[in-house]
Amino acid sequence: MYTLYWSHNSASIAAHYCLEEAGAKYDAVLVDMGKEQHKQADFLKINPAGKLPAMKLPDGQIISECAAISLLIADRHPQSGLAPAVDDPARGPFLMWLFQLNNTLQPAMLRFYYPDRVTADAAGTAAVQAKAQEEIAALWGRIDAHLGKGGPFLLGDRFSAADPLCYMLSTWQDCCPDLYRRFPNVKRLAAAIRARPAIARVAELNEVGPVAA
Numbered sequence: 001m002y003t004l005y006w007s008h009n010s011a012s013i014a015a016h017y018c019l020e021e022a023g024a025k026y027d028a029v030l031v032d033m034g035k036e037q038h039k040q041a042d043f044l045k046i047n048p049a050g051k052l053p054a055m056k057l058p059d060g061q062i063i064s065e066c067a068a069i070s071l072l073i074a075d076r077h078p079q080s081g082l083a084p085a086v087d088d089p090a091r092g093p094f095l096m097w098l099f100q101l102n103n104t105l106q107p108a109m110l111r112f113y114y115p116d117r118v119t120a121d122a123a124g125t126a127a128v129q130a131k132a133q134e135e136i137a138a139l140w141g142r143i144d145a146h147l148g149k150g151g152p153f154l155l156g157d158r159f160s161a162a163d164p165l166c167y168m169l170s171t172w173q174d175c176c177p178d179l180y181r182r183f184p185n186v187k188r189l190a191a192a193i194r195a196r197p198a199i200a201r202v203a204e205l206n207e208v209g210p211v212a213a
């Protein structure tokens with residue numbers, strides 16, 4: 001049994017989607033970011049970084065980082081088809097998308113949401129956000145162009161654990177207003193993911209406000 005520590009509309013959603021898609025047995029423990037519970041002593045014992053998601057494995061180990069959790073679930077539940085096998089030609093593109101989303105797009109988003117962590121100049125946060133928005137739009141533009149060549153998923157017609165991560169990030173639109181109008185192939189991916197029954201179950205639990213897809 002896994003234990004996922006989650007909060008509404010946070011980076012826990014992608015891991016949550018993968019658990020549900022895999023049909024894994026898990027408990028979901030709400031750590032309400034709206035109430036700053038992720039900075040309180042109880043949760044800091046689980047993840048000293050005070051960030052979500054975190055997941056306890058059946059052997060008691062705790063792991064964080066939504067892409068790492070997603071990949072671990074995929075590897076431990078191969079019947080779910082969430083990840084191409086290590087010798088599958090699709091494994092390389094799969095890893096590339098998973099890492100690019102987590103390592104390039106998401107950090108640009110975090111610069112937008114936490115600009116005061118990037119500059120010591122309180123007057124400089126608006127410029128940090130403007131630059132982050134530029135980068136985020138350029139990254140979505142490249143993802144959209146890739147999806148336009150095939151899709152609806154990042155690996156073409158093959159769903160993988162990279163797609164829920166992409167969908168999750170596409171719902172964070174404060175940093176990229178009007179994303180689905182500007183990037184219609186991302187919108188198509190979002191609609192295809194949101195239509196999956198396992199995703200819908202988790203999305204309904206997570207969504208605290210309207211999320212367009």
Ligand SMILES: N[C@@H](CCC(=O)N[C@@H](CS)C(=O)NCC(=O)O)C(=O)O
Nearest residue numbers: 010011050051052053064065066067
């Ligand atoms: N790279 C990490 C990012 C985790 C992250 O920044 N999560 C946000 C919620 S979306 C958080 O916990 N923020 C609180 C903070 O940074 O203080 C991941 O993918 O899991």
